[in-house]
Amino acid sequence: MAALPHKNGRSGQRATIREIAEFAGVSIATVSRVVNGSGYVSDKTRMAVESVIREHRYTANRSARGLSAGRTGLVGVTLPRIHPSYFSVIVAGVAEALYELDMRIVLAPTLHEHDREVGLLERLMHGTTDGGLLVLPEESGSELRTLMSYGYRFVVVDPRMRIDERVPTVSAANSSGADQATRYLLELGHRRIAAITGPGDMMATEERLRGYHAALATAGVLPDPAIVIESDWEVDGGRRAGAALFELADPPTAIFAFNDPLAVGAMQSVVARGLRVPEDVSIVGFDDTVESEFVTPLLTTVRQPLAEMGRMGVSLLMRLLENRSFEALHVELATQLIVRASTGAGPAR
Amino acid sequence: MAALPHKNGRSGQRATIREIAEFAGVSIATVSRVVNGSGYVSDKTRMAVESVIREHRYTANRSARGLSAGRTGLVGVTLPRIHPSYFSVIVAGVAEALYELDMRIVLAPTLHEHDREVGLLERLMHGTTDGGLLVLPEESGSELRTLMSYGYRFVVVDPRMRIDERVPTVSAANSSGADQATRYLLELGHRRIAAITGPGDMMATEERLRGYHAALATAGVLPDPAIVIESDWEVDGGRRAGAALFELADPPTAIFAFNDPLAVGAMQSVVARGLRVPEDVSIVGFDDTVESEFVTPLLTTVRQPLAEMGRMGVSLLMRLLENRSFEALHVELATQLIVRASTGAGPAR
């Protein structure tokens, strides 16, 4: 009778499905059906089983379930090294949404540059996760293609580059956000509005630039390439860009920075030059990360619904995991202009 | 021969230990030994097996391993809602350290206030994780006691309250960091140094206060309770505290805020009052989160080695998981004063 346990039975072991079945006087199959809500179970036995489950605080062992059913209840989320504050808001949204589905996040750091090819795969797949939510610093298409070829199900949140049509994505409405911001500056009376962009090959840059141009065009303002400066998303880049702008013979009266760190950098260089924000120069950022509330004056910025993006990513992924007949979805979530103190009326005409 | 697969064999299925064994012409037991580096295997067969493993990119199925060996290779990390930027640095350190051990993070959000009692337990234990790294917004001892009583192995990183001696903890050297900061202000010639603290019942407040007092005492400066204001770690609290300090008949010439948001808030209120930083008032923060680089002037602050704390937490946890004979360890990591632009010479005597 006494089975040979092949590992030391530590205390604190929890109830198994077999014990629950025994206590409830049913078979383990029935318990499984109750737990998963699958198949036929009479109300009477269901209630009996549920009561035993509650009493013993039983929850299914995830490893066993993963092994048997092929689904682990775990979702892999890549953790990019950069932009940590930005990132954690997305993750919070993801965690929240998954929690309600009784699933968990497994973090897969993308640390070293070149182990990714193999690494991403091994980390995310093979009995570890059911699917992935990828928040990548920059996509390299080949890894994504490999993942796809293995049939791995994943969603890219906040894509940086343009990627395969068939990959579902969630992003912010970049161009309309940029349009909003620019339009607001125009309404304040600014006509000479500079832009500090991210790297030109990135999607966010491209789309925000489109919104910026669209707003200018609508207002009948001719864009001046001299006051559109490409940078690198970092504070320091913002400082340099800001400095460069005020070297010009005809400096701008407003700056639209394509993310918050750039805006902060620009603001610092403006202040360093002895100019005042917003009296002399108005500044608008993009993202609404925590930084925007830490800066003086408080930064007017375009809020990306980051947590929402995480939640939406989860719901796309779930659709992917359930129906395998999916149409590749690309969701864009609306942005919102948050007016704070770094913007003011343009120059009197 | 053809077994009945009880689930649809999706493409992209990966090699199993049985296939590797077959290709290598050995038993699965031997493959397991090679993979885990346990037991005796001759160099010859080891190399042969390893080559097959490489060729097929085999990695053990984590669910199966978890089920069989009782260890899942997953570590639960609680995800507090607040202080996301602060937190993600710790997690990055944890992820990095775990990655090298071929382990992964499972995020367990502590979302709802009152499901914790049951929630934490169910989320972290029961075949899901081997151990936990807890970064809690505030500890409630009862949950920790329950976890301990179940024999769950965990480490608390950056403990907020004083907790059971037997729980290993990793924290920053709060009092010596506060001592450093205060001493630095004293060296600059400041004598009237205010403190804006966190809630009085928290460990960080208590310890930083001790360092602050120690430094003052060493310099022969009598502490004045009137310029020690208790607050709540938030920017807004810093603003209020700063405002209050300059209502005083004899306002301070320097402020030591017990975290960066408080420092930022204080700085904002000082500026709002028409005073200059650091010419009129010097300000020092604590934490060195990203915010300190986003503020003008750049904030002088005490750096907590957050990523290091995460890594150290992992190494304590590993010790816990291996030898079960552990002495409860309490590690304190050194802090470092980062001098930036928000501090300057004190008033001429």
Add this chain to the structure above:
DNA sequence: TCACTTGCTGAAAACGTTACCGGGTTTCAT
């Protein structure tokens, strides 16, 4: 009454791995 369906339940195979057991084969000191 009989065949058939529907609702419900249990037995048992399978998932992929680890660790124990035991049977060999060397190596080594005496």
Add this chain to the structure above:
DNA sequence: ATGAAACCCGGTAACGTTTTCAGCAAGTGA
């Protein structure tokens, strides 16, 4: 030469689930 010890490796139970399949009881239509 010989017994003991170390080394090597295969067979297999066990981990806790899910899912298929078969079976039974009760209801249904002819």
